[in-house]
Amino acid sequence: MSKKLTLLAVSIASVIGLGTSASTYAAISAEDLAKAIAKQEAEIAQLKQQLQTIAKEQAQQAESQKQIEVTQHQQQKAVSDVVTNVAAAEDRFSQFSFKSYGSANFTSDEYFDNVQDTTPERRNRFDLERIVTEFGYQFTEHWSMEVEIEYEHGGTGAALEYDGFDEFGEFESEIEAGGEVVVEKAEIRYRPSEAFGVKFGNIHLPIGLTSTLHKPNQYLTVLRHKSEAAMIPAVWNENGIGVYGEISDFHYQAQIVSGLNSEYFRTYDWVASGHQTRFEHVNADDLAFAGRIDYGNFKTGSAIGVSYYYGNTSGNRNKSNKLNVDGTLSIVTAAAAYVEGPWVLRGQYMYGTLSDSDAITLANKTTPGLQPGNFAQLGSKSQSFFVEAGFKLDDYLAIPMTVFANIDYSNPLMEVESGTATKRYENTWSSIGVNYFPIPEIVIKAEGGLQQVAVASIPDTNFFALGVGYQFSL
């Protein structure tokens, strides 16, 4: 019990004791309180400051958020701009066109050393004949332009040629037509309707089928038709203006262009080398008219057509005091093509006359420095033709191959104004061969044939040619 009491006493005592100590505490507490308050106030101030900082940070965040939104907006705008630009560029690109075609050949011909030689020798040759690039642009619905650049024989600026007809056979350095990189076409076209268009600049003349069909897949022979090259500039381009169009199945063209220069007419290719490509400027004192009308389309199938060229050639001579006659040139061609089923049949006849051919001959022979050599005599009349016939084997053999036969004939010296024309330049080439298309863009050709000169003492010779050509357009 006593233990119980003791515990109680102790407890009371401690309460009293506590009471004592409490009164002591009460006595110091005012200071402490002030301190505590101060401390609290400091804490509050600190908190306020922290709050302010937070508020500031929040404001900054809000600001940057706003900036982000602005940036995002800008980005969205930029993206939409790019999209618009890309669309426009795509649109522009669709107005742009690029085409290319080209050919490389191996030929094996027999040639004669000189005019006395009747024992031919064989000569094999490779030739990177031509690479052509064509750029076009359709500015608007009606306006467009096209530039064609041709790299011939690998595209050097000068060539060394061997002339077997000269005294002992001579090497001649020939600077080609402003280099053998040639702008073959540079024209601007305005075509408000199918029926009517205008083109001007450096344009192709529609004389001769080669002007229309000059890509490797458009003719059957390995080389372009020799008959045409022996009379006129092959793929003939001049500066000028022309109208053209299509009315139902009729295609027409009419042009006024720069004329030829008779200073460079030669026996073996008649007026072809009169094409003014030797100088920087083209003399245009004599203009010429060129026209063509076709029924059907030679490029895509069957057609018939005629073309006509008329113009004077003496006015464009550089030595204008050597000749006071016109040297009027007229050329007419008639052509037909039948392309149906497996059949390809094409032909052309060309006939030309040149007035004052004797006077031009004499002027060419006696112009100081011109040196036409032995080939000054000119035909007052000239003619040539070709017929090519092909048969597509595709349906029968499941091979994309065409077999063909071809005849080319040309006589640039058909008739002379006075005296008798030699038959030395009257040539006939007959050949057979194949065209093989491993893919539609590429053609591999082989051809073998016979060349005959209409002079009995010159023996017939054989030739063989292999070629590869391509064409594509973007």
Next chain:
Amino acid sequence: MNFKYTAIALTLMGTLTACGGSGSDDSSTPDPVVPETGFSFAATEMVTNLTNDVIVAGYADLAAQGDALLLATQALVNSTSQADLTAAQEAWKAARKPWEQGESHIFGPVDSLSIDPHLDSWPLNTTDLQTQLDNNTGFDAETIKSWNDDVQGFHTMEYLLFGDGVADNNKSISDLTTAEREYVIALAEVFRDYAKQLDDAWQISHNPQDANALPYADLLTSPGSDNNTVYSSELAVIEELINGMIGIVDEVGNGKIADPFGDSLANADTSKVESQYSWNSLTDFADNIQGVRNVYHGEFTGSADKQGIIDFVAAADSTLSVRISSEIDDAILKIQAIAGNDDMPFRQAILDEAGRTRVEIAVTALTTLQTSLESDVIPLLSEWNPQ
């Protein structure tokens, strides 16, 4: 540091100034003694002499021979006399001589007026020639001028006068058809006209289109004068003359002889022999080198001595001048020797083993001469101090 850079800069500037200074010093000091190089030679007399007494005289002779040839062929119109044909053949050979000798100076009008191919196109186009004979009655000179060069000139006349030359060079007058007679007369007229034109170009006006153009002879003799647009100095004229000599030596050795000669008897080609119808080839070749001799010596053989290229060469090196002279003579002798003891024409000699050996000796002599002209004479041009 700054001081250091300044010092370097000053040093550099000093050095550069010193370098620059050394150049300008030359003007104030007397010319240094340049060792005497080259040689001196007064060329005016030589050029004048070569122009007038060799070149112009040669073309005047050609024009005169052209007249004579026309007369000789005209005598053939209705003639049945073999002597008339022989006379025409001789007239042809006589005209051939100044022309072949003139090939050593085949520059100027003969080139610029394209007269060379009109007169001397080779090979002849016998096929076309036959066509003309078969299809024409009556030939006139003006028409023939418009024909291609390979059916006119020396070799066409040669073919008509001498025959085909395969077995012999003696055509019979009875084999000369009417068409051939008419044709050869017209050809001779064309020839005479061109020879006259060439002579005029040297003596009257070198450009028939321009009345004010000087005679070509004046261009050679007055180089550097105001209206001379061709030759700026005597050096240019002498260079032209020497290159002319080299040109024909090269053509005879490497063209006219070597081409038909081939690399073996099997490859010899008589169809390429120039003047094969008249069998005049060796005379042609020898005359070509005789022309070189004329220019070198400054006078035709047998004439009184005048100045020629030999005097120019002798002024530099008298031993060389004698050597060249003997090499020219040697080449002429070796060409003539191709004929052998039995007077074999060139077209036969290239098909004969002994003949081929003689041809090779002649070619070697020509090569020697060409090398000397190119390597010993041409360099003298740069050593010459004109006076």
